[in-house]
Amino acid sequence: MSREIVGADYTIDELMVVTLSRQFDNSTRAFNGAVSFIPVCAYLLARRTHAPELVWAASSIAIDADPPRLGESTLSDSIWDGAVMLSNSPFEFWAYAQGGHYNTFAFRGAQIDRFGNVNNTVIGSYDKPKVRLPGGGGMADLSCMIPSIYLWSTTHNPRIFVKKLDFRSGIGWGDGGQHRAELGLPGGPKLCVTNLCVMDFHPDSRAMRLKSLHPGVAVEDVQAATGFDLLLPDGDIPVTDAPSEEELGILRQEVDPTSMRLREFQ
Amino acid sequence: MSREIVGADYTIDELMVVTLSRQFDNSTRAFNGAVSFIPVCAYLLARRTHAPELVWAASSIAIDADPPRLGESTLSDSIWDGAVMLSNSPFEFWAYAQGGHYNTFAFRGAQIDRFGNVNNTVIGSYDKPKVRLPGGGGMADLSCMIPSIYLWSTTHNPRIFVKKLDFRSGIGWGDGGQHRAELGLPGGPKLCVTNLCVMDFHPDSRAMRLKSLHPGVAVEDVQAATGFDLLLPDGDIPVTDAPSEEELGILRQEVDPTSMRLREFQ
């Protein structure tokens, strides 16, 4: 798929990273799982621009890592350089996640529904799957523990943004409304950033709502690429804010000079 | 109190250590708490005689420690020399204790009842104590987790061996009979070794029962020193087996050459 934006000096991947990055601040304490180049770039970019105190645990293990470039896996030691602490998984990582010390997590899904729930388990039925996916990993856990959840997808299409998940591997806003709070879970998904647009969630129904369109994308394009009815905001729908020159320079030269993030666009 | 035994070439402290030591074998995995010189000597003696593979975690922390002599605290680093592992308290010690990896624990009490329950909390009422004792520490926990429990007392008298505890800080056989099993707790107290005698527990009622008398001690002496009716075994009551020359030599010269164990006889 094309990452080009007609008439712009930045690409879709850069716009996605910058948009996510601006969500974070000095109180963000984040970590990442496998194949998570977009949020990893966003954490590193935020730390090098407006949020120097942001905490990022590379691969959920290497706290305050500062790799000179990204490796080909976001779950391996190739991104641990410069870390201040290598944390143990059960006693440190999971304690910090349950205790709210980590507060930010970004995830994707093979399917995403209108309440921001995701499926990474099976396409088809669980017992006779058409496609057996890798499984949810820590998604079912962390989606229950972490208050600030971000979703992203580099391929906004109706196979991913579906009316009904084949399996709910991770919870977003659950069945919508107060469901998440009734389960005693903190926070919930804040934003979903795709290659077409940015979406948030209606504060009452918790249904996904268009927030801004990337340059050159029309509302109809997004709706056609979405398997459920997307809420629209009141008034005009803005164009997603463009990255600044500073942000682009830092992303391209310091955060991800070898463009590993493009692995998410193959 | 006197540690001398008329006509013997060993003393009460030595007899107590040796008697306990013979209870342990290569499957014993033990640890110790504060002011526990008698069992610590017993573990070290067993390891140097018949149970070379016995595991002992000094102060519950320093696994396989091999101190050249005992320090003045059994809960400090003065007995950690030669350890193969310094274990962390919550993740390692408590996991091993709950999982049955540690299987042997010896404790004392300011009061001990006929079912081997102990009090280290208060003399008098809890709210208006006549004497506030240190507290049970990990006794309430470990007495529930560890299957092979040994009791010892260097001062067998009716103030310690009481009919009714003022407070049950640690459980032995509970209310007797099947009580401990009904609570889902493993094992129970095996033996109680004092300066007068050795006692075990009746296999059904779980009440304390005289097993052997130290040289020169009469049944009446023990009963007079005990605040509850002590069961007697069928047949003659034997004299506690004497230590061997080898055991005495190793205890005196290798295990505790500076006789720190006598701190329990002051």
Next chain:
Amino acid sequence: MEKILNIEEAATLVSDGSTIALGGLSMNSLPMALVRELIRQGRKDLTVVAIVNGMAVDWLVAAGCVRRLITGLISFEGLGLAPNFRRAAESGQITVDEYSEFLLIARLRAAATNLPFMPTKAGLGTDILALHPETTRLEKDSVTGEPYVACTPLPVDVAIVHAHAADRLGNVRVDPKLLWMDNEIVNAAGKTIVTVESIIPHEDFVAEPHRTTYPRFLVDAVVEVPWGAYPTSCFPIYTHDKEFFSAYSAAAREPEQFQAFWSKRVADPDTHASFIKANGGDAAMTRIQRRDV
């Protein structure tokens, strides 16, 4: 007691039909050498607990050793799906019991600490709980009414983990400190097999006792296998071999091609050393060695 066994002896601690748990995480520190030996010995009907895994499970499934898989995630990360796992799950050749990472940790902790259950918030509101309502029970706190998941004990017969060093008594050092969830399976298991990069003198443990990870009484067998996690990583000594992963995934697109790859590079070599040789030997190992160590 002497704990050093050769790999053939150690593998016999695992019986047909038993439940094994594999250490490591994703592309890191999977006990590949011991897994390969289980395959060579034709172990059958295993229940495999693999919290976050990839190649080790894919091998065991490819060789037909697995009846049931208890897991949170099986993949090769950015290098693709695990092809044999996927095929076997889709065809019904294996039963997959999907949990999540923390639900499995909680079940292992319940087993390791002799508790009827461990409570957690993990999994609430997902479809995972309904897959096994008896082992991940939805309950409510008796006073506050707060919902939680009661995770029942997950018993494991044999834990198999890879580490850096051990002595002959079975004391083990993970170097640097334990990063993955291996201790959770070691604490829960009836027996533990540890493969290590090297056997070191007992005196090294006494010299630095704070660096010991597992005491001897948790370990039943120690096997010295340099490069024992290959083709996965053993931080900080070597990283995973992406050439192996790519070639494996490529071969798996066609059964015949896979069979050739499998025989030559996985199943046929009769020792671990010949397995390493079949995968490029010293040259390949030099390629995956971390430069900064």
Next chain:
Amino acid sequence: MEKILNIEEAATLVSDGSTIALGGLSMNSLPMALVRELIRQGRKDLTVVAIVNGMAVDWLVAAGCVRRLITGLISFEGLGLAPNFRRAAESGQITVDEYSEFLLIARLRAAATNLPFMPTKAGLGTDILALHPETTRLEKDSVTGEPYVACTPLPVDVAIVHAHAADRLGNVRVDPKLLWMDNEIVNAAGKTIVTVESIIPHEDFVAEPHRTTYPRFLVDAVVEVPWGAYPTSCFPIYTHDKEFFSAYSAAAREPEQFQAFWSKRVADPDTHASFIKANGGDAAMTRIQRRDV
């Protein structure tokens, strides 16, 4: 963010009436310097969580800072009972909530992991449960009927621990690795104050990241106080000062004598350095230094 404070500033993180938890164990690594500063500042009505403690609690009680004590054990081990704790408990000056070591760990874990309770077998069949039936509830597993104790969360406002080294951002190293239960209170607490033997360069943490014990985001204040655990030990640097313990216990037999001891050797010195000087200075510190380090 700069986390280094002087001891006066750090102590102001503790308000009158708040709940503090003290690190260390028995005679080891109690945060004595910070405790002395709380006394000097006249803190009142504290609830003190002290799992297995001795001198720190005895000082706070002697100074009248404590309203309620939540503990498993308070003593000087073989060196005697803690005299002020004992007197205050017997007279009713303080309320003592006795738990056991593991029941407190379980309550702290429930708080640290946002769970309504943590189950344990600890305490079953003892009189401890009945002291606080609302926080250590006797329950039965809903399926098996197995009894367990449900330990409710124990919220802590400020954890106070002593460690070996920190950087200015608040990363902390316990060296060698954490032996006591300090992480349980740090994870449970709203804020954490760490006193350290020395501030070291941030680069030292980057050079050996596997040795870091607490990451900066768990730490609110770092105070550099060499000999900061005196008169308790800081393994492996120094051991406890048995001369201090014995003299303290001896003085406590008579109120007047204790008052003189207390003023001269505990309360009056206006800095930590002058406190160390009042207790023998360099000569005393040399005496308690461990020879093998």
